[in-house]
Amino acid sequence: MDIDEILLDCEDRMDKAVDHLSQELRGIRTGRASPALVEFIKVDYYGSMTDLRQLASITVPESTQLLVKPYDASAVAAIAKGIQGSGLGLNPVVEDKQIRLVLPPLSRDRREQLAASVKQMSEQTKVAIRNVRRDANKHIDQLEKDKSSKVTEDQARDTKDEVDKLTKRHEKTLDGMIDAKRKEVLEN
Numbered sequence: 060m061d062i063d064e065i066l067l068d069c070e071d072r073m074d075k076a077v078d079h080l081s082q083e084l085r086g087i088r089t090g091r092a093s094p095a096l097v098e099f100i101k102v103d104y105y106g107s108m109t110d111l112r113q114l115a116s117i118t119v120p121e122s123t124q125l126l127v128k129p130y131d132a133s134a135v136a137a138i139a140k141g142i143q144g145s146g147l148g149l150n151p152v153v154e155d156k157q158i159r160l161v162l163p164p165l166s167r168d169r170r171e172q173l174a175a176s177v178k179q180m181s182e183q184t185k186v187a188i189r190n191v192r193r194d195a196n197k198h199i200d201q202l203e204k205d206k207s208s209k210v211t212e213d214q215a216r217d218t219k220d221e222v223d224k225l226t227k228r229h230e231k232t233l234d235g236m237i238d239a240k241r242k243e244v245l246e247n
């Protein structure tokens with residue numbers, strides 16, 4: 060691995076960590092209904108655990124309701140059972156060949172719990188980004204020690220500075236995402 064490959068790999072892995080957090084945050088409930096809240100719920104569909112989004116279309120008819128329309132009408136009971144067992148505190152109402160989910164308003168305590176979990180997710184992602192930085196710096200040190208790579212001490216230091224800049228940029232992006240999500244969760 061040369062210096063350019065190390066930087067590209069480092070940036071790619073940091074981007075993936077931020078993208079993963081972004082996907083996780085979509086599933087955090089706020090005051091409004093969002094299909095992202097339930098699309099990754101696992102449903103036992105003919106013996107295999109399948110994401111709800113693969114089994115049904117999920118729409119938002121009102122700001123506090125979700126409507127789940129299974130592609131296969133025989134899956135309604137399995138989907139309702141999966142939603143109940145998801146731990147989200149939602150009670151599915153089966154209406155013929157569709158399921159309606161009414162989202163109760165969040166209490167102040169629940170909003171604070173969600174905000175705390177958002178903060179915890181952020182910290183986990185920051186740890187992942189710092190681990191990527193550590194790995195990149197380790198590779199740079201190895202290249203510097205390996206005489207056949209012809210990487211000078213100055214090049215190694217400059218590359219480590221570049222890795223630090225990438226780390227700071229990604230952490231700043233995370234902070235912005237987290238602040239926005241915490242604000243969204245805590246609004247009434």
